[in-house]
Amino acid sequence: xxxxxxxxxxxxxxxxxxxxxxxxxxxxxxxxxxxxxxxxxxxxxxxxxxxxxxxxxxxxxxxxxxxxxxxxxxxxxxxxxxxxxxxxxxxxxxxxxxxxxxxxxxxxxxxxxxxxxxxxxxxxxxxxxxxxxxxxxxxxxxxxxxx
Amino acid sequence: xxxxxxxxxxxxxxxxxxxxxxxxxxxxxxxxxxxxxxxxxxxxxxxxxxxxxxxxxxxxxxxxxxxxxxxxxxxxxxxxxxxxxxxxxxxxxxxxxxxxxxxxxxxxxxxxxxxxxxxxxxxxxxxxxxxxxxxxxxxxxxxxxxx
Amino acid sequence: xxxxxxxxxxxxxxxxxxxxxxxxxxxxxxxxxxxxxxxxxxxxxxxxxxxxxxxxxxxxxxxxxxxxxxxxxxxxxxxxxxxxxxxxxxxxxxxxxxxxxxxxxxxxxxxxxxxxxxxxxxxxxxxxxxxxxxxxxxxxxxxxxxx
Numbered sequence: 001x002x003x004x005x006x007x008x009x010x011x012x013x014x015x016x017x018x019x020x021x022x023x024x025x026x027x028x029x030x031x032x033x034x035x036x037x038x039x040x041x042x043x044x045x046x047x048x049x050x051x052x053x054x055x056x057x058x059x060x061x062x063x064x065x066x067x068x069x070x071x072x073x074x075x076x077x078x079x080x081x082x083x084x085x086x087x088x089x090x091x092x093x094x095x096x097x098x099x100x101x102x103x104x105x106x107x108x109x110x111x112x113x114x115x116x117x118x119x120x121x122x123x124x125x126x127x128x129x130x131x132x133x134x135x136x137x138x139x140x141x142x143x144x145x146x147x
Numbered sequence: 148x149x150x151x152x153x154x155x156x157x158x159x160x161x162x163x164x165x166x167x168x169x170x171x172x173x174x175x176x177x178x179x180x181x182x183x184x185x186x187x188x189x190x191x192x193x194x195x196x197x198x199x200x201x202x203x204x205x206x207x208x209x210x211x212x213x214x215x216x217x218x219x220x221x222x223x224x225x226x227x228x229x230x231x232x233x234x235x236x237x238x239x240x241x242x243x244x245x246x247x248x249x250x251x252x253x254x255x256x257x258x259x260x261x262x263x264x265x266x267x268x269x270x271x272x273x274x275x276x277x278x279x280x281x282x283x284x285x286x287x288x289x290x291x292x293x294x
Numbered sequence: 295x296x297x298x299x300x301x302x303x304x305x306x307x308x309x310x311x312x313x314x315x316x317x318x319x320x321x322x323x324x325x326x327x328x329x330x331x332x333x334x335x336x337x338x339x340x341x342x343x344x345x346x347x348x349x350x351x352x353x354x355x356x357x358x359x360x361x362x363x364x365x366x367x368x369x370x371x372x373x374x375x376x377x378x379x380x381x382x383x384x385x386x387x388x389x390x391x392x393x394x395x396x397x398x399x400x401x402x403x404x405x406x407x408x409x410x411x412x413x414x415x416x417x418x419x420x421x422x423x424x425x426x427x428x429x430x431x432x433x434x435x436x437x438x439x440x441x
Binding site for chain 3: 001005040042043044045046071077079084085087088100101103108109139141143145
């Protein structure tokens with residue numbers, strides 16, 4: 001058995017940025033020299049998700065509208081009330097309650113099968129890192145396990 | 148270590164069809180000859196999800212109502228505007244923006260523990276493939292990994 | 295390769311209880327003697343989820359509000375209509391349609407990477423078992439697999 005860990009570094013540009021990481025993940029699977037197994041694609045952030053969907057720009061626009069509707073930036077989250085909040089307060093704390101609440105709808109990690117040294121994906125399936133907060137440096141951790 | 152891959156083929160009958168695949172998955176776990184490990188149950192489609200819930204028909208009807216409310220078929224998705232869309236257009240392209248947007252709420256794959264050659268499930272837990280689009284042939288890929 | 299299974303037993307206190315199980319899971323990873331691999335953290339219940347988010351009390355309050363809004367206790371679920379329901383009826387059956395419908399939005403299991411004998415978590419990431427029903431004894435099954 002072989003286990004390979006790798007961290008993909010990203011720079012997102014704006015809230016609800018959908019970054020297609022399929023090729024980056026695919027390359028790491030190939031480089032790992034693992035033929036059959038599984039890969040866990042895990043966000044290292046509470047306001048970034050990893051999902052699988054179709055890479056069609058209008059569809060991504062639809063999903064952005066839906067996520068914004070589910071947890072709007074305009075709603076007054078208690079997490080953003082810095083007059084009463086005392087826990088996990090940092091210098092320059094930004095209001096990002098909407099981002100955490102969007103994340104309830106999306107997975108932190110996605111597990112995919114590895115078959116013949118490739119991701120076992122259906123025709124339209126692509127892997128996206130989804131920025132739920134604002135433009136930031138981000139990390140996605142891969143764990144590939146197999147033989 | 149042993150790794151076994153298998154594809155379950157299904158034919159769904161309508162949108163929001165919940166197909167209980169627990170017995171089919173259970174059988175493959177047994178046939179794989181893997182005592183302890185994990186199984187990744189992965190949809191190979193962007194408009195089919197794999198979830199765990201209770202197999203109670205009225206509950207399934209409730210969840211169908213909820214999913215329809217979250218991303219209604221009546222909403223005008225940009226993904227379905229074939230006058231402006233240019234990406235991933237096929238012959239006989241059908242409007243299925245609602246299906247993709249429902250899929251945001253549901254996982255592409257579900258990982259379950261395998262213990263003593265069986266799925267480690269709680270009393271009411273059953274595995275469902277959920278059709279989010281229309282009646283179609285579908286594939287669920289299993290990767291069982293363990294010893 | 296090594297595989298270690300363990301069940302964490304919990305007692306929840308109320309609906310939408312968020313129980314931070316990070317330290318308990320971390321300890322089991324350490325005790326398992328597995329350096330690198332993955333861990334599947336799986337609820338054994340259809341009305342309890344396992345998620346990753348930030349342990350900030352006001353944020354948890356926000357997420358409780360959101361989940362209640364998505365599948366309110368006040369809505370009349372068919373699953374709770376005991377005059378027509380015949381399947382999976384137990385003595386003292388309680389109305390918990392809202393809990394199942396909340397669970398649609400949350401994962402049954404969460405897979406995390408294990409690196410250097412620890413969970414590979416980002417700065418703010420904590421693991422929560424989320425009670426969607428009422429106060430009950432609960433079980434979370436861990437499967438740790440690696441070397």
